[in-house]
Amino acid sequence: MNPPRAFWLVVVLPALFASTVAAQPAGTVRSFHVLEPVTQDSTQLPVTILTDDFRQKLSAPSPLAAEQAPSAIPPGHSEAFEIESETRSLGYEEPDYTGVPEPPQETVLASYTDDFAVLGNSLDEAYDAADGTTSPELLPAEPGCLEKNEAPWIKLKSTSLTATTIPGSGDDFGITDFSIGMKIGSPRLPFLSMSPRYQMTFLNGPLTTDVPETLHRASLSIMGMMPFSPTWIGQVVVTPGVASDFRNTSSDSIRVTGHALAIFMPSKETQWMFGVVYLDREDVSILPAVGVIYSPDSDLRFEVSFPRPRVLKRLSCEGENERWVYIAGEFGGGSWAVERANQTDDILTIRDYRLLGGMEFKRPENRELFWEAGLVFGRTIEYDSGMGDFDQDPAFMFRGGVTF
Numbered sequence: 001m002n003p004p005r006a007f008w009l010v011v012v013l014p015a016l017f018a019s020t021v022a023a024q025p026a027g028t029v030r031s032f033h034v035l036e037p038v039t040q041d042s043t044q045l046p047v048t049i050l051t052d053d054f055r056q057k058l059s060a061p062s063p064l065a066a067e068q069a070p071s072a073i074p075p076g077h078s079e080a081f082e083i084e085s086e087t088r089s090l091g092y093e094e095p096d097y098t099g100v101p102e103p104p105q106e107t108v109l110a111s112y113t114d115d116f117a118v119l120g121n122s123l124d125e126a127y128d129a130a131d132g133t134t135s136p137e138l139l140p141a142e143p144g145c146l147e148k149n150e151a152p153w154i155k156l157k158s159t160s161l162t163a164t165t166i167p168g169s170g171d172d173f174g175i176t177d178f179s180i181g182m183k184i185g186s187p188r189l190p191f192l193s194m195s196p197r198y199q200m201t202f203l204n205g206p207l208t209t210d211v212p213e214t215l216h217r218a219s220l221s222i223m224g225m226m227p228f229s230p231t232w233i234g235q236v237v238v239t240p241g242v243a244s245d246f247r248n249t250s251s252d253s254i255r256v257t258g259h260a261l262a263i264f265m266p267s268k269e270t271q272w273m274f275g276v277v278y279l280d281r282e283d284v285s286i287l288p289a290v291g292v293i294y295s296p297d298s299d300l301r302f303e304v305s306f307p308r309p310r311v312l313k314r315l316s317c318e319g320e321n322e323r324w325v326y327i328a329g330e331f332g333g334g335s336w337a338v339e340r341a342n343q344t345d346d347i348l349t350i351r352d353y354r355l356l357g358g359m360e361f362k363r364p365e366n367r368e369l370f371w372e373a374g375l376v377f378g379r380t381i382e383y384d385s386g387m388g389d390f391d392q393d394p395a396f397m398f399r400g401g402v403t404f
Contacts, residue, residue, distance in 0.1 A: 151187040151188050152187060152188075153186055153187075153188055154184055154185075154186060155184070155185050155186065155187055156182060156183075156184055157182075157183040157184065157185050157193075157366065158182070158183045158366045158403050158404065159180070159181070159182050159183075159403070159404055160179075160180070160181045160182075160183075160401060160402070160403040161178075161179070161180055161401060161402050161403075162178070162179045162180075162181075162399065162400070162401035163176075163177070163178050163179075163399065163400055163401065164176070164177050164397065164398070164399040165177075165397070165398050165399075166376055166395050166396070166397045167395065167396070168204055168205055168392075168395060169204055169205060170205055170206070170207055171205055171206045171207050171208060172205060172206070172392070172393070172395070173203070173204070173205050173206045173379065173381065173390070173392045173395075174203070174204035174205060175201060175202070175203060175204070175350075176201070176202045176204070177199055177200060177201040177202065178199070178200050179197060179198065179199035179200075180197070180198055180199075181195055181196065181197035181198075182195065182196055182197075183195050184196070191224060191225045191226060192222070192223070192224055192225075193222075193223050194220060194221065194222055194223075195220070195221040195223070196218075196219070196220050196221075197217075197218070197219050197220075197221070198216075198217070198218045198219075199216070199217045199218075200214065200215070200216055201214065201215040201216075201217070202214055203215065206381075206390055206392070208388075208390060209381065209388035209389075209390050210340060210341040210388060211338075211348065211381065212245040212247070212336075212338050212339070212348070214245060214246075215243070215244075215245055215336045215338070215348075216242075216243070216244060216245065216246055216336075217241060217242070217243045217334070217336070218241055218242050219239050219240065219241025219242075219255075219257075220239065220240060220241065221237055221238070221239040222237070222238050222239070223235065223236070223237045224236050224237075231264060231265050231266060232262065232263070232264055232265075233262075233263045233265070234260075234261070234262055234263075235259075235260070235261045235262075235263060235275075236258070236259075236260050236261075237258045237259050237260075238256070238258040239256065239257045239258050240254070240255075240256045241254075241255050241256070241257070242254060242255070243255045243334065243335060243336045243337065244336055244337045244338070245336060245337070245338045245339060247338070247339035248337040248338050248339045248345045248346070249337070250337060250345055252337040252345065252347055253336070253337035255280045255335065256278075256280055257278055257279055257280050258277075258278050259275060259276065259277040259278065259289055260275045260276060261273050261274065261275035261289055262274045262275055268295075269294060269295050269296060270292065270293070270294050270295075271292065271293045271294075272291075272292050273289055273290065273291050273292070273293070273305055274289070274290055275288075275289040275290075276288060276289055277289045277307070280335070281333070281334060281335045281349060282335045282347055282349045282382070282384055283333075283335075283349050283351055283382065284331075284351075287306065287307055287331075288306065289305065289306070290305070290306070291303070291304050291305025291306060291309070292304050292305070293305065298314070298317075299313065299314040299317075300312070300313055300314070301313075306331075307329075307330070307331040308328060308329065308330050308331070309328065309329050310326050310327070310328040310329075311326060311327055311328075312324050312325070312326040312360075313325050313326070319364075320362075320363065320364040321361075321362070321363055321364075322361070322362040323359070323360075323361055323362075324359065324360040324361075324362070325357075325358070325359050325360075326357070326358055326359075326360065327355075327356065327357045327358075328355075328356045328357075328358070328372070329353070329354065329355055329356070330353070330354040330356060331353060331354075332350075332351070332352045332353070332354050332376070333349065333350040333351040333352055334349070334350060335347055335348070335349045336348050336349075340383075340385075340388075344385075346383050346384055346385050346387075347383065347384035348381070348382075348383060349381075349382045349383075349384075350379075350380070350381055350382075351378070351379070351380050351382070352376050352377070352378055352379040352380070353376070353377055353378040354374055354375070354376050354377075354397060355374050355375050355377075356372045356373065356374030356397070356399075357372060357373065357374055358370055358371055358372025358373070358374075358399075359371060359372070366403065366404075367402075367403060367404050368401075368402065368403040369401075369402050369403075370400065370401055370402075371398075371399065371400040371401075372398075372399050372400075373396065373397065373398045373399070374396070374397055375394060375395075375396060375397070376394060376395050376396070376397045377394040379391065379392035379393070379394070379395070380392070
């Protein structure tokens with residue numbers, strides 16, 4: 001005759017379990033696992049299958065979370081179950097984040113334009129947020145072996161189109177220019193970037209002196225960034241180019257501009273700049289580049305830096321869409337190699353000062369749209385020969401552009 005089921009549940013299994021526990025080292029936790037779902041009969045009291053010694057082991061405090069076992073099986077249940085021979089512990093402890101520094105906040109640095117002598121575009125990109133001008137902690141890390149082999153050497157970052165006009169006719173000197181520029185980076189050389197640019201300028205008047213109808217400027221800016229410490233960054237830009245009416249193609253048409261800056265970042269709100277800007281113009285060759293950029297909060301920014309100071313106020317921010325308004329000062333003009341009416345070579349220099357107000361719209365993926373207008377004063381036309389120099393009355397200026 002086979003023993004009744006109650007005999008196996010109450011006598012045999014607890015004895016087997018007690019002998020197995022006694023054979024193991026102290027501290028070992030055992031658990032039962034039911035192989036199939038068990039339906040509890042609420043009308044009958046459960047029969048415990050845990051010994052007092054095993055119950056004490058389960059209730060003892062432990063740094064590890066042990067998997068809980070069922071404490072009762074209803075009498076009369078015929079489903080099979082087994083005793084697991086090894087302890088199963090989760091073994092997870094919450095990491096201690098005490099003392100771990102927070103990720104650095106993104107810091108945007110001042111970045112001068114790639115062509116300082118461009119008429120109507122001198123330092124119009126004095127605050128560039130998309131071209132490697134971040135703090136050393138945020139500069140791109142050297143890619144791994146696999147990524148380095150797959151990364152392209154050249155990547156187009158953005159393209160910009162700009163149009164500027166100063167209305168005029170007759171003896172009122174008018175200027176209209178169109179420019180296109182690109183920013184090119186290298187994923188394999190994250191501290192180096194290039195910016196080719198072309199600008200065409202149309203001149204209208206004055207009648208009192210001869211000026212070319214069209215001026216051209218083509219340039220290639222090469223920028224290098226080098227972090228010296230967590231708070232100091234060096235920035236060097238060299239921009240060789242050609243500025244001419246394409247009739248005078250002598251060596252006077254070759255213009256090399258650039259700048260060298262040391263950028264000091266004592267905090268994410270303040271950035272100091274020290275250096276020089278080389279314009280390679282006939283009237284002004286070198287300008288100091290000393291200033292500070294201060295952002296007391298995310299909605300206000302002061303760029304106190306010659307030759308293009310600005311004060312900006314953010315009007316709205318919806319996700320990655322921002323709208324800014326600003327006032328700015330600008331030192332405009334440039335030098336071009338030209339051919340005079342008597343077919344002699346000369347150098348034309350245009351100089352003016354500008355007080356502008358504008359609005360800037362920033363969109364995702366480095367897309368920007370801006371327009372600005374203001375007063376242009378201190379306008380002069382000078383020739384290297386000294387023949388035909390001309391002073392012009394103040395005028396209004398309008399400019400707009402897009403970056404994508």
